[in-house]
Amino acid sequence: MNERHHDMTLGLDSILDHTSLGLSDDEIVDMYRKMLLARKLDDRMWALNRQGRVPFVVSVSGHEATQVGAAFALDPTRDWSLPYYRDIAFNLALGVSPKDVFLGVFAKASDPASGGRQMPNHWSEPDLNIFTHSSVIATQFPHACGIASELVRKGSDGVVCVSSGEGATSEGDWHEAMNFAGIHKLPIVFLIENNLYAISVPAAEEVAGTVADRAQGYGITGVVVDGNDVLAVYGAMSAAVERARAGEGPTLIEAKTYRYYAHTSDDDDKLYRTREEVELWRRKDPIPNLRQYLVEKRLLDAATEARIDREVEEVIAQAVAEAEAAPDPTDALSKVYANPVAPAGPVTEVEQVQGTETVNLITAVNRTLHEIMRAYPDTVVFGEDVADPKGGVFKATVGLTDEFGSDRCFNAPLAESVIVGIGVGVAATGTKAIPEIQFADFIHPAFDQIVSEAARIHYRSNGRWTCPMVIRTPYGGGIHGALYHSQSIEAFYTHVPGLKVVVPSTPADAKGLLWSAVEDPDPVMFLEPKKLYRLAQGVFPEGDHRVPLGKASLRRAGTDLTIIAYGTMAHFALEAAERLSTEGIEAAVLDLRSLKPLDWPSIEAQVQATSKVLIVHEDNEFVGFGAEIAAQIAAKAFDWLDAPVERYASPDVPTFPYAASLEEQVIPSVDGIVDRARRLARY
Numbered sequence: 001m002n003e004r005h006h007d008m009t010l011g012l013d014s015i016l017d018h019t020s021l022g023l024s025d026d027e028i029v030d031m032y033r034k035m036l037l038a039r040k041l042d043d044r045m046w047a048l049n050r051q052g053r054v055p056f057v058v059s060v061s062g063h064e065a066t067q068v069g070a071a072f073a074l075d076p077t078r079d080w081s082l083p084y085y086r087d088i089a090f091n092l093a094l095g096v097s098p099k100d101v102f103l104g105v106f107a108k109a110s111d112p113a114s115g116g117r118q119m120p121n122h123w124s125e126p127d128l129n130i131f132t133h134s135s136v137i138a139t140q141f142p143h144a145c146g147i148a149s150e151l152v153r154k155g156s157d158g159v160v161c162v163s164s165g166e167g168a169t170s171e172g173d174w175h176e177a178m179n180f181a182g183i184h185k186l187p188i189v190f191l192i193e194n195n196l197y198a199i200s201v202p203a204a205e206e207v208a209g210t211v212a213d214r215a216q217g218y219g220i221t222g223v224v225v226d227g228n229d230v231l232a233v234y235g236a237m238s239a240a241v242e243r244a245r246a247g248e249g250p251t252l253i254e255a256k257t258y259r260y261y262a263h264t265s266d267d268d269d270k271l272y273r274t275r276e277e278v279e280l281w282r283r284k285d286p287i288p289n290l291r292q293y294l295v296e297k298r299l300l301d302a303a304t305e306a307r308i309d310r311e312v313e314e315v316i317a318q319a320v321a322e323a324e325a326a327p328d329p330t331d332a333l334s335k336v337y338a339n340p341v342a343p344a345g346p347v348t349e350v351e352q353v354q355g356t357e358t359v360n361l362i363t364a365v366n367r368t369l370h371e372i373m374r375a376y377p378d379t380v381v382f383g384e385d386v387a388d389p390k391g392g393v394f395k396a397t398v399g400l401t402d403e404f405g406s407d408r409c410f411n412a413p414l415a416e417s418v419i420v421g422i423g424v425g426v427a428a429t430g431t432k433a434i435p436e437i438q439f440a441d442f443i444h445p446a447f448d449q450i451v452s453e454a455a456r457i458h459y460r461s462n463g464r465w466t467c468p469m470v471i472r473t474p475y476g477g478g479i480h481g482a483l484y485h486s487q488s489i490e491a492f493y494t495h496v497p498g499l500k501v502v503v504p505s506t507p508a509d510a511k512g513l514l515w516s517a518v519e520d521p522d523p524v525m526f527l528e529p530k531k532l533y534r535l536a537q538g539v540f541p542e543g544d545h546r547v548p549l550g551k552a553s554l555r556r557a558g559t560d561l562t563i564i565a566y567g568t569m570a571h572f573a574l575e576a577a578e579r580l581s582t583e584g585i586e587a588a589v590l591d592l593r594s595l596k597p598l599d600w601p602s603i604e605a606q607v608q609a610t611s612k613v614l615i616v617h618e619d620n621e622f623v624g625f626g627a628e629i630a631a632q633i634a635a636k637a638f639d640w641l642d643a644p645v646e647r648y649a650s651p652d653v654p655t656f657p658y659a660a661s662l663e664e665q666v667i668p669s670v671d672g673i674v675d676r677a678r679r680l681a682r683y
Contacts (some may be wrong), residue, residue: 017297021235023072025299029308031072031093031230032290032300035064037312038089039287041098042261044316045105045120049265053324054105058121059261060088062228065286066193066255068093069233073241074161076128080147082140082162084133085121086193086259090163095128098315102323109329115462116329124461129158131428132461136452138168141177141190142418143453146425146433148186153380153407154429159244161237163191166254167198169211172445176418178252182218183413187244189237190220190252193227195259200272215252227257228286231293258284335463336497338521341550341597346605347590351553353508355539362533364507364540365396365472368514369434373404376432379518381409383419383436383472393438394474394533420446423469424454432518433469440475440527441487441655454523455498466521470514476568476618477667478531482658488619488650493525494596494628500524500549501596505570507538509593512547520549529567536571550597554606558588560681561612564603564629566592569616569668576673585681587614595625603629604637611642612680618668621649643683648676 018028038060045057060067063086071093074081083090088101100112107116113124113132124132131147133140144162151158168174169192181188192211196203215222221243225236233255240251258281262269294300359367373379381400383392387410391398400409412419416437423433437443443450450471457467477486494501500522504510510528517524529536547553555570556577565573570591577587590606592599607613613633615626630645648668650656656663 018231021231021238023234027072029294029299031068032287032294033308033312034068034093035089035230035287035290036308037098037315038064038067038092040312041092041101041316042088044320046261046265048105048320054120056119057105057265058085059259059264060086062195062258062260062281062285063193064089065230065290066191066227066233066257069230070161070163070191070237070253072234073237074159076130078156078158079241080129080131080144080151080158080160082131082133082144082160083123084140084164084168085135086165087123087163088121091123091130094130096123096125096130098319099322102319103326106323106326107329108323108326110326111462112464114460117462118460122460124464126464131425132457132465134452134456134460136448138164138171138173139421139448139453140164141168141174142180142421142449143425143428144188145177145180145186145418146422147428148181148188148425149184149422150426150429150431151187157245159187159189159241161189161191163193165198166192166194166196166203166207166211167201168192169214170206173417173421173448176413176415177421178215178218178220179413179415180418180422181250182220185247185249187247188250189240189244190250191237192252192254194254194256197259197263197272199263199267200269202272210254212252212254220250220252222252222254224254224256227255228284228289230286230290336459337500338458338463338466341500341548343550343597343599343601346601347552347554347599348605349554350557351555353539353541355508355541357540358537359507359540360534361504361507361510361528361536362394362396364510365514365528366398367540368511369397369400370403372515372518373400373408376518378430379408379432379434380426381434381436382412382422384412384414384438386436387411392436394530396472396528397436416442416444416446417449420449420454420471423471424449424457424467427467427469428465434518435469435471437471437473439485440473440489441484443473443489450493450499450523450525451496455496457498458522459498467523468521469523470517470526471523472526472528474530474533475527476529476531477656477663478568478618480658480660480663481656483655486656488617488655490527490595491619491623491625494625498522499596500594501527502549502594503527503529503567504593505529505532505567505591506536508541508545509547509553511541512545513549513593516546516549524549527567531568532571547593550594550599552599552602553591553593554602555589555591556587558586559610560586561614561677562588562590562606562610563614563616563673563677564590564592564606565616566595567618569618572668572670573616573673576670576677579670579674580677580681583678585678587677587681600632600636603633607633607637608640611640612683613641614646614648614673614677614680616648616668616673618650620652621647622652624649643680646676646680648672
């Protein structure tokens with residue numbers, strides 16, 4: 001649908017009455033109560049901040065009509081919400097209690113949103129379908145798309161409301177989400193609370209044209225509404241929700257409003273706003289306007305107004321007292337992972353895999369995906385070119401769409417951030433998400449979604465949300481992919497608490513690790529060495545086969561030294577060890593397989609067994625993953641060493657050049673492993 005936005009910048013005079021919108025007398029009075037509650041709660045937060053009792057607050061004053069009007073159009077038993085940090089009134093209207101708000105303000109252990117781990121106003125309430133929010137601007141929009149797509153796939157008539165200020169509409173995540181929602185006609189309402197400032201930057205310097213007009217480019221209906229008119233907002237929101245429930249796609253609502261106080265308690269708005277401007281907007285204050293409406297409709301007399309005012313103040317006073325007296329949090333170390341993995345004993349024997357059929361690595365990945373999707377109907381695969389007939393540029397997903405349907409294996413736009421962000425939203429609904437990034441080199445636009453969102457969801461929500469997502473991506477060199485099709489990215493992501501990183505080097509491990517990754521409740525990055533896609537041949541295990549996360553594999557036993565590697569280099573190391581054996585040097589090969597969690601007991605056992613270690617990986621040596629292994633060996637097993645820990649990796653160049661002669665100078669080779677191992681053995 002290509003529609004120009006409907007101009008609904010309406011004042012109260014343009015609405016006949018609340019009954020024409022389907023609101024009862026009690027409901028419109030309750031709207032007033034919720035707006036007043038938000039305003040007085042906001043004032044109390046500022047007072048607590050000035051008294052030095054809380055360090056930081058985010059203000060809602062001025063936005064109450066937009067937020068309450070929008071929330072009243074939703075049903076939190078079936079609809080989902082992704083509010084942003086200013087949405088105090090929205091959350092109160094959905095059912096979040098004032099005490100819960102203050103528990104966050106005081107950063108208490110019983111704060112239901114984060115247990116004191118996040119700053120105030122980072123909303124999260126699974127019982128009300130309010131998905132956990134972070135401080136990163138606009139990352140919630142792809143999440144909303146993932147949730148909405150799953151609501152549709154599961155046959156729900158639920159609607160997703162996702163909100164932000166107008167500043168977020170400059171972020172790529174917002175545009176990527178708008179595009180995806182428009183393509184798939186998702187049941188989403190994009191609520192943009194345009195208060196004219198992104199902290200201090202005026203709208204004229206941050207938004208080209210108008211926010212609502214941008215909807216047209218994505219085939220989405222755009223609506224402008226007076227954000228200070230609760231009935232106008234409710235009317236626009238109700239219409240948008242009705243359209244979404246009917247399968248007519250998303251709506252963008254631009255609610256024009258104003259915040260009366262500074263952006264936060266750390267902001268000084270006197271530097272960029274005049275007193276006259278603020279006073280002009282205060283004449284449009286939504287609360288007195290609604291109060292006047294209720295008086296004229298004979299729904300609010302002086303006694304009722306005084307009673308509501310007194311009740312609101314009593315609720316706030318009790319909430320402050322109870323929240324301030326609540327225990328402080330004491331545990332900062334737990335809930336990093338939903339499934340913490342602590343490797344038990346070391347691997348001491350060469351692993352044997354049973355099976356009758358030999359396949360290559362890419363075939364193993366494809367077959368395993370088929371197995372998983374048959375076993376778990378709530379599993380979806382998506383990414384660029386993954387759907388049939390293409391089935392992925394490496395054919396890893398071929399046949400999935402044909403067997404399981406286009407709602408379970410589908411193509412995504414060329415937009416890595418929205419691909420991973422959709423995965424976060426899909427996972428929020430309990431579905432197992434398997435997004436594919438076509439090449440690891442192109443995963444960087446999704447860095448925020450991986451690091452700031454997926455990896456932190458369980459920790460920041462105090463364990464109330466999980467993110468069961470497996471991000472599959474081919475990585476590494478050796479195929480003349482040059483600078484942008486050869487990167488090794490493991491060092492970036494093994495650094496991130498909350499994320500697990502695994503690398504198969506055999507077909508059997510591709511199956512076993514992928515099964516374990518999909519069944520794990522934490523986000524897992526599944527790095528597939530594309531050099532091995534067709535080079536690595538091996539047994540494909542029959543039936544159930546799991547490789548535990550955090551468990552290395554001893555590929556070859558030896559007594560003279562241990563070569564520690566993973567991915568393509570584990571394959572090369574095994575070949576090098578066989579050549580060394582002809583020279584009388586017996587090298588053990590330990591394939592890590594799992595980089596995070598790391599199987600330290602198996603590493604330690606090999607240090608004790610051989611006393612010499614060569615670490616091989618194809619990423620740059622400087623601050624590469626091997627540096628962490630070497631540091632741990634030096635710190636924990638130094639007394640067992642008979643030689644310095646040796647590393648063999650790529651030099652400090654921007655990954656591998658295109659020309660074969662140049663690539664050979666950079667990428668570690670079997671010959672290079674043999675040469676370094678020989679020297680180390682003779683040390």
